[in-house]
Amino acid sequence: MTLLDFARGPAIEVAMVVFVFGVIWRLAWLLFLPHAQDRSKAKITGGALLSGTVGSFVRHMWPAKEYAARTLVHTVASYTFHIGLAVIVFGFGQHIQFIRSITGLHWGGLPTAVISAVSVITLAALLFMLLRRLTNPVLKVISTFTDYWSWFVTTLPVVTGLAAVSHLWIRYEDLLGIHILSVCLFLVSFPFGKLMHAFLVFVTRTQTGMFYSRRGAHV
Amino acid sequence: MHDAGPFENVRTGLARAVEQEILQHLEALARDGSEAAIDLRGLPMSEADREELDGALGRGEVRATLSAMGESEVWETRFNGVWWVRHKGTDGQVIAEQVEITLLPEILKTDPADARAAAVRMREHIALRDPDRD
Amino acid sequence: MDDWVMEQGTVGEALARQGVSRRSLLKYGSYLATLMALPPTAGRAIAQSLAGAKRQSVIWLSFQECTGCIESLTRSFSPSVEEMIFNLISLDYQETLQAAAGEAAEKARLDAMAANKGKYVVVVDGSVSTRDGGIYSCAAGKTNLEVLKETAKDALAILSVGTCSSFGGIPHAHPNPTGAVPVSDIVTDKPVINVSGCPPVPEVIAGTVAYLVTFGKLPPLDRLGRPKPFFGDSIHDRCYRRPFYDKGLFAKSFDDEGARNGWCLYECGCKGPVTYNACATTKWNGGTSFPIQSGHGCLGCSEPNFWDMGGFYKTLPQPTHHHGRDIGAAAAVGAIAGAGTAVLARQRRQKAIEEEGKTK
Ligand code: SF4
Numbered sequence: 127m128t129l130l131d132f133a134r135g136p137a138i139e140v141a142m143v144v145f146v147f148g149v150i151w152r153l154a155w156l157l158f159l160p161h162a163q164d165r166s167k168a169k170i171t172g173g174a175l176l177s178g179t180v181g182s183f184v185r186h187m188w189p190a191k192e193y194a195a196r197t198l199v200h201t202v203a204s205y206t207f208h209i210g211l212a213v214i215v216f217g218f219g220q221h222i223q224f225i226r227s228i229t230g231l232h233w234g235g236l237p238t239a240v241i242s243a244v245s246v247i248t249l250a251a252l253l254f255m256l257l258r259r260l261t262n263p264v265l266k267v268i269s270t271f272t273d274y275w276s277w278f279v280t281t282l283p284v285v286t287g288l289a290a291v292s293h294l295w296i297r298y299e300d301l302l303g304i305h306i307l308s309v310c311l312f313l314v315s316f317p318f319g320k321l322m323h324a325f326l327v328f329v330t331r332t333q334t335g336m337f338y339s340r341r342g343a344h345v
Numbered sequence: 346m347h348d349a350g351p352f353e354n355v356r357t358g359l360a361r362a363v364e365q366e367i368l369q370h371l372e373a374l375a376r377d378g379s380e381a382a383i384d385l386r387g388l389p390m391s392e393a394d395r396e397e398l399d400g401a402l403g404r405g406e407v408r409a410t411l412s413a414m415g416e417s418e419v420w421e422t423r424f425n426g427v428w429w430v431r432h433k434g435t436d437g438q439v440i441a442e443q444v445e446i447t448l449l450p451e452i453l454k455t456d457p458a459d460a461r462a463a464a465v466r467m468r469e470h471i472a473l474r475d476p477d478r479d
Numbered sequence: 480m481d482d483w484v485m486e487q488g489t490v491g492e493a494l495a496r497q498g499v500s501r502r503s504l505l506k507y508g509s510y511l512a513t514l515m516a517l518p519p520t521a522g523r524a525i526a527q528s529l530a531g532a533k534r535q536s537v538i539w540l541s542f543q544e545c546t547g548c549i550e551s552l553t554r555s556f557s558p559s560v561e562e563m564i565f566n567l568i569s570l571d572y573q574e575t576l577q578a579a580a581g582e583a584a585e586k587a588r589l590d591a592m593a594a595n596k597g598k599y600v601v602v603v604d605g606s607v608s609t610r611d612g613g614i615y616s617c618a619a620g621k622t623n624l625e626v627l628k629e630t631a632k633d634a635l636a637i638l639s640v641g642t643c644s645s646f647g648g649i650p651h652a653h654p655n656p657t658g659a660v661p662v663s664d665i666v667t668d669k670p671v672i673n674v675s676g677c678p679p680v681p682e683v684i685a686g687t688v689a690y691l692v693t694f695g696k697l698p699p700l701d702r703l704g705r706p707k708p709f710f711g712d713s714i715h716d717r718c719y720r721r722p723f724y725d726k727g728l729f730a731k732s733f734d735d736e737g738a739r740n741g742w743c744l745y746e747c748g749c750k751g752p753v754t755y756n757a758c759a760t761t762k763w764n765g766g767t768s769f770p771i772q773s774g775h776g777c778l779g780c781s782e783p784n785f786w787d788m789g790g791f792y793k794t795l796p797q798p799t800h801h802h803g804r805d806i807g808a809a810a811a812v813g814a815i816a817g818a819g820t821a822v823l824a825r826q827r828r829q830k831a832i833e834e835e836g837k838t839k
Contacts, residue, residue, distance in 0.1 A: 159821045434765065
């Protein structure tokens with residue numbers, strides 16, 4: 127069995143099983159967890175509560191005025207790599223085929239050159255994030271292993287993917303095999319660390335938004 | 346030729362590059378007699394490229410056809426010392442094609458081994474025809 | 480006057496006997512040089528060394544195969560060129576081509592082995608059955624496994640012709656009922672050259688033999704034991720549709736606009752990027768065409784396990800296994816586990832509350 131056979135076969139299969147199990151496990155756990163009853167008197171309900179919650183969610187997508195200037199570069203870099211990743215994952219023809227073979231869903235892809243350009247920009251943004259984490263005194267202190275690990279398993283597929291598309295360094299079958307394995311690493315890491323924020327951000331931000339809106343607080 | 350898609354009709358610009366290479370080899374041949382050859386089938390040249398090169402080199406004074414395991418065509422281009430050698434199989438397909446920069450392509454010369462074998466053949470031939478001689 | 484008489488058993492002598500001139504040999508040398516991507520001036524050197532080379536004794540063994548490989552070689556399009564290889568070798572045993580049959584045939588093999596001990600080359604097409612002692616493929620009362628071991632013992636080198644003998648091929652495909660293995664699994668103490676392909680390109684078989692005879696040594700081999708002069712580049716590296724791949728222009732199905740425009744077949748399942756062979760340069764049927772030129776993706780037939788790569792139309796990034804059931808199961812187990820974890824948390828909380836009540 128070659129590296130590529132292993133990657134396309136058992137490795138990706140196990141990785142996807144672990145990924146799906148982990149994600150559902152954590153979401154179900156959260157859903158069924160006992161919730162403390164909110165004893166405060168609801169200031170708003172119904173449609174108003176909903177729009178308050180959504181408003182809070184949207185407002186939290188950009189830092190508050192007081193911090194905006196100071197964190198601007200960081201915010202822009204974060205958005206850059208998040209959007210970049212989404213474009214790469216959902217815009218590249220070969221990824222669409224991967225998704226299609228699992229879900230049956232498919233759509234038109236973007237030209238390879240666009241994807242390559244986006245990948246380079248994404249990589250630059252990711253590198254910036256790492257450098258910032260390593261140099262900013264506060265960030266450095268609060269960073270733990272899982273922060274670096276999350277960065278690593280996110281960046282690795284971008285690097286190996288770029289190499290595979292450009293046929294860099296070694297044979298294509300090995301590049302593709304390594305790329306798929308790097309994605310496997312990402313998938314198995316995903317549910318059990320900070321990467322899970324990709325799902326949980328919706329849960330937590332909604333919860334916070336609802337909590338304060340109910341009290342009539344505008345956050 | 347089966348339809349090769351658009352490629353065979355496309356000029357890739359390789360003809361010009363090969364022309365330059367030939368010039369350098371020709372200058373070397375003129376200088377010190379060193380020979381060289383360029384394989385036209387090993388390069389990713391299209392049919393159109395080869396035609397372009399053929400047109401640029403033109404045809405010169407010598408033209409030869411060989412019958413050895415299928416036909417071969419050899420001609421000197423209008424640049425003396427630059428020869429075009431095209432080998433075909435028995436089915437007429439081109440099996441090798443090269444530009445040789447030389448005073449005389451090897452394939453045109455008689456090989457000493459063939460000459461020796463021919464000498465024997467000729468002696469036998471004469472002996473058979475004129476049994477009484479010597 | 481006798482000094483020029485050619486040495487018995489040399490290629491030059493064999494050719495002279497047939498009235499083939501040295502010019503033909505030179506022409507063949509040029510052809511081989513082109514084929515092996517050697518500098519064109521190498522043609523002369525090849526011709527010279529071929530003329531003086533001993534004809535190579537070859538014993539050809541056919542095991543679990545379909546005869547496609549020998550068909551590929553003997554029906555090749557440029558017979559006069561490919562037939563040259565029969566001047567380079569002395570084919571001492573080949574079941575399909577030889578006139579002898581039965582005991583006489585077996586004797587021919589044993590005689591050739593004895594006469595050229597340590598110097599003959601064994602060509603094998605077909606994989607070797609190993610299950611239950613290899614009884615699934617026998618000839619003359621002997622299993623292929625026995626014959627291979629016996630013949631390989633005193634061989635100079637083994638040439639595995641075709642994907643079956645090189646990598647197991649179709650007999651080796653899942654579930655491999657005969658326990659088929661490649662020759663290199665059995666013969667481990669002799670050099671084994673793999674000329675893979677289903678079938679291999681005839682020029683590549685002939686070229687490899689010519690290389691052996693010309694240079695008197697093994698060609699440089701890639702990591703799968705294949706001669707680099709022919710298997711050095713992937714189909715994708717030499718594919719004329721490559722510019723479309725690079726531009727991201729793909730045919731999505733065999734009858735869409737992209738297919739009609741001759742765009743890249745990657746998304747139709749082409750295995751060209753992971754397949755190493757000479758098809759894109761040598762082509763088939765005398766340089767007429769090759770699969771991609773005819774509009775179909777490469778199947779990857781010169782690679783190990785090409786039959787089990789998840790399907791000819793499955794693209795390279797797509798997983799080879801079917802996931803639906805496993806993923807569904809994972810989701811169900813995840814949901815149960817999640818609920819279970821939450822229930823445990825509830826119980827812990829309940830207990831804590833009760834205990835707090837007691838202490839109060
Ligand atoms: S058709 Fe196949 S081999 Fe040719 S460029 Fe496309 S993927 Fe590569």
